[in-house]
Amino acid sequence: MSNAPAPTRRMNMIEAINDAMRLAMARDDDVVVFGEDVGFFGGVFRATAGLQQEFGKTRSFDTPITECGIIGVAVGMAAYGLRPVPEIQFADYIYPALDQLVSEAARIRYRSAGQWHMPITVRSPFGGGIFGGQTHSQSPEGIFTHVSGLKTVIPSTPYDAKGLLLAAIEDNDPVIFFEPKRIYNGPFDGHYDRPVQPWAKHPASEVPEGHYTIPLGKAALVREGQDLTVITYGTMVHVGLAAVEELGVDADVIDLRTLIPLDIETIEASVKKTGRCVIIHEATRTSGFGAELAAQIQERCFYHLEAPIERVTGFDTPYPHSLEWAYFPGPVRIGMAIEKVMKD
Amino acid sequence: MNDSRRSNRPPLSLHIPEPPARPGEEADFSDIQVLPAGVTPRPDSSAEPHSMRDLAFGLVRVLDDDGQAVGPWNPRLSADAMRAILRNMALTRAFDDRMFRAQRQGKTSFYMKCTGEEAVAVAQAHALDREDMCFPSYRQQGILIARGHPLVGMMNQIYSNKGDALKGRQLPIMYSSPEYGFFTVSGNLTTQLPQAVGWAMASASKGDSRIAAAWCGEGSTAEGDFHAAMTFATVYRAPVIFNVVNNQWAISSFAGFAGGEATTFAARAIGYGIAGLRVDGNDALAVYAATAWAAERARTNNGPTLIEHFTYRAEGHSTSDDPSAYRSAEERVKWPLGDPIVRLKAHLVAIGEWDDARHAAMDLEVAESVKAAQKEAEKNGILGHGMHQPFETMFEDVFEEMPPHLKEQQAQMLAERMRKWPDGSQGPR
Numbered sequence: 001m002s003n004a005p006a007p008t009r010r011m012n013m014i015e016a017i018n019d020a021m022r023l024a025m026a027r028d029d030d031v032v033v034f035g036e037d038v039g040f041f042g043g044v045f046r047a048t049a050g051l052q053q054e055f056g057k058t059r060s061f062d063t064p065i066t067e068c069g070i071i072g073v074a075v076g077m078a079a080y081g082l083r084p085v086p087e088i089q090f091a092d093y094i095y096p097a098l099d100q101l102v103s104e105a106a107r108i109r110y111r112s113a114g115q116w117h118m119p120i121t122v123r124s125p126f127g128g129g130i131f132g133g134q135t136h137s138q139s140p141e142g143i144f145t146h147v148s149g150l151k152t153v154i155p156s157t158p159y160d161a162k163g164l165l166l167a168a169i170e171d172n173d174p175v176i177f178f179e180p181k182r183i184y185n186g187p188f189d190g191h192y193d194r195p196v197q198p199w200a201k202h203p204a205s206e207v208p209e210g211h212y213t214i215p216l217g218k219a220a221l222v223r224e225g226q227d228l229t230v231i232t233y234g235t236m237v238h239v240g241l242a243a244v245e246e247l248g249v250d251a252d253v254i255d256l257r258t259l260i261p262l263d264i265e266t267i268e269a270s271v272k273k274t275g276r277c278v279i280i281h282e283a284t285r286t287s288g289f290g291a292e293l294a295a296q297i298q299e300r301c302f303y304h305l306e307a308p309i310e311r312v313t314g315f316d317t318p319y320p321h322s323l324e325w326a327y328f329p330g331p332v333r334i335g336m337a338i339e340k341v342m343k344d
Numbered sequence: 345m346n347d348s349r350r351s352n353r354p355p356l357s358l359h360i361p362e363p364p365a366r367p368g369e370e371a372d373f374s375d376i377q378v379l380p381a382g383v384t385p386r387p388d389s390s391a392e393p394h395s396m397r398d399l400a401f402g403l404v405r406v407l408d409d410d411g412q413a414v415g416p417w418n419p420r421l422s423a424d425a426m427r428a429i430l431r432n433m434a435l436t437r438a439f440d441d442r443m444f445r446a447q448r449q450g451k452t453s454f455y456m457k458c459t460g461e462e463a464v465a466v467a468q469a470h471a472l473d474r475e476d477m478c479f480p481s482y483r484q485q486g487i488l489i490a491r492g493h494p495l496v497g498m499m500n501q502i503y504s505n506k507g508d509a510l511k512g513r514q515l516p517i518m519y520s521s522p523e524y525g526f527f528t529v530s531g532n533l534t535t536q537l538p539q540a541v542g543w544a545m546a547s548a549s550k551g552d553s554r555i556a557a558a559w560c561g562e563g564s565t566a567e568g569d570f571h572a573a574m575t576f577a578t579v580y581r582a583p584v585i586f587n588v589v590n591n592q593w594a595i596s597s598f599a600g601f602a603g604g605e606a607t608t609f610a611a612r613a614i615g616y617g618i619a620g621l622r623v624d625g626n627d628a629l630a631v632y633a634a635t636a637w638a639a640e641r642a643r644t645n646n647g648p649t650l651i652e653h654f655t656y657r658a659e660g661h662s663t664s665d666d667p668s669a670y671r672s673a674e675e676r677v678k679w680p681l682g683d684p685i686v687r688l689k690a691h692l693v694a695i696g697e698w699d700d701a702r703h704a705a706m707d708l709e710v711a712e713s714v715k716a717a718q719k720e721a722e723k724n725g726i727l728g729h730g731m732h733q734p735f736e737t738m739f740e741d742v743f744e745e746m747p748p749h750l751k752e753q754q755a756q757m758l759a760e761r762m763r764k765w766p767d768g769s770q771g772p773r
Binding site for chain 2: 032058063064066068069071072073074075076077078079080081082084096099100103104108109110111112113114115116117148149151171172173217260261262264265
């Protein structure tokens with residue numbers, strides 16, 4: 001938090017994201033924001049509210065409903081020299097844009113040997129826990145971490161969201177910026193049957209009003225302990241923290257914040273210290289990012305491990321609507337994994 | 345299955361398109377209506393798209409059968425300008441012939457000619473401003489040649505040699521050159537169309553005066569990106585020209601598999617409220633005139649244009665293709681719209697500005713310059729004969745700054761080289 005200027009203001013995650021875009025647009029005329037319902041209305045989650053009014057219709061505008069077109073146009077704008085920040089309304093809708101992301105945005109610096117680069121930040125709400133059914137709940141980050149040339153960023157607090165989004169927009173490579181929509185309005189401990197908590201009570205809702213960045217590729221150690229390492233990101237940071245407290249385990253909890261580039265140093269130091277590791281993500285299990293983490297940890301920390309690494313994830317089914325809370329990797333599933341790792 | 349069929353209804357049947365002629369059969373172009381040159385009207389470049397729908401079903405032609413330039417689309421180019429187009433078409437053809445042969449000689453992995461389609465890229469490059477941005481597909485080498493890109497540089501790319509500006513990373517002919525307004529060619533089809541729209545939107549939003557142009561084949565108009573691009577272009581009236589090069593064949597699939605049996609490709613514009621022109625793609629003057637019209641339209645904020653260039657792919661899709669396996673060998677000679685070089689030459693001869701001797705001298709001159717460039721390029725190496733790029737460059741330009749995991753993999757790769765060449769030479773360069 002060293003480069004964070006005063007004064008600060010209480011913000012929820014949406015406000016922090018909105019504030020980041022407003023600042024980026026004020027600082028750089030080349031930053032443009034667009035997507036479905038993004039302009040006049042300000043986005044279905046209000047993330048772009050007020051931007052068109054403040055910066056005009058050519059800086060923040062509505063688009064046709066074609067994700068392939070939205071990202072394709074962003075690539076062309078970046079080739080011209082703009083710094084586009086397109087929104088994909090839900091991460092579940094991103095698949096029609098895959099060719100433009102995977103074969104184009106991610107590859108253009110490489111295939112043109114640096115003649116062109118793609119400073120594009122694709123913002124998209126992701127994850128479940130809002131009764132969104134299978135088309136408004138997915139966590140497809142593993143698809144993008146598998147692609148060379150893309151960075152993948154997932155914030156877990158308003159403070160991080162603003163600093164990471166500013167860093168992403170200022171980055172000269174394409175960034176997939178997934179916003180955990182379950183925690184837009186407040187952190188979530190995983191107990192869906194308890195009252196919703198607002199961000200106002202969380203220290204990370206104290207957000208500097210000015211410009212600051214959080215470097216991409218740096219994880220945050222959000223809880224320090226001796227006996228266990230919990231590695232997670234997004235909504236699951238809060239769920240994991242709550243589970244650790246409830247179980248009374250003295251755990252390091254690492255919020256990755258950036259999946260690619262991965263802060264493997266922070267992970268390695270923690271696991272070598274604790275010897276036990278639980279990885280938590282909401283995304284489906286098989287070939288998920290947790291598999292990559294487990295592989296890298298055993299490559300580096302095998303002789304420090306006291307127990308097999310456990311993955312706590314969504315199940316390999318589509319995200320169910322009515323059975324959402326049976327699907328969600330909540331306190332029970334996390335608890336079982338932690339107990340298992342601690343017992344061995 | 346039959347149980348589910350209602351007995352009082354006729355059975356459905358599925359239509360699978362079939363081209364008019366297959367190998368061994370007589371070429372059949374009877375379904376192509378060749379309108380006479382000069383009959384297609386030329387609206388004002390600011391005309392409303394709905395007022396010019398007929399043009400999507402017509403055929404803009406300037407050069408008639410007697411080699412005269414006729415009608416409202418005649419761009420009235422100077423003889424010098426026409427000779428420059430002629431030479432660039434001839435140079436493109438000579439370049440293609442030479443590089444095709446280089447591939448057959450094992451000097452590179454792959455090549456794609458544009459034989460018979462030279463008018464499209466070359467005349468268009470002449471009609472556009474030098475600063476306009478091109479988002480080409482893989483058969484528009486004529487743009488680079490007409491804009492004066494050094495042939496040696498193009499060949500270096502084809503050979504992936506140590507002079508290759510793209511560091512040997514791209515399949516031959518997937519050129520890229522910001523300096524020549526030529527966006528990096530993708531192998532994934534029509535991705536460049538929405539990109540061209542985005543570039544054009546950016547240019548418009550910045551109050552720039554440059555426009556964008558994009559090319560794709562008729563086959564790939566079936567891609568979703570094509571339709572996304574058309575929608576974006578019409579919504580924002582982007583200053584962009586879409587060029588559908590209808591060369592009748594998408595590898596082995598005839599235009600019918602992209603919907604060509606049902607309508608023209610220019611008519612795709614109508615549904616989007618975009619100006620659509622259908623042009624004789626083997627008539628360099630018609631191509632020039634249509635492009636200049638669309639450029640003027642774009643430059644005056646009257647929005648996008650879709651041009652269908654009606655032409656014929658005279659040779660295989662690429663060096664990996666053998667068209668004798670799927671189409672009539674007669675097609676090339678029977679193509680009703682002739683050859684773009686022969687036709688422009690005939691016009692220049694007819695108006696007394698050219699003759700056979702000068703043409704022969706030009707052919708010799710372009711062949712010599714291609715040959716000289718090839719000799720020069722081969723000094724930088726040919727594909728498969730030594731590693732032309734330092735190994736570690738493989739990891740550069742994935743990101744602006746190399747992240748730790750790539751540094752690790754780079755070290756691994758260098759360790760592999762040391763195992764293979766323990767003397768530290770890293771093998772042949």
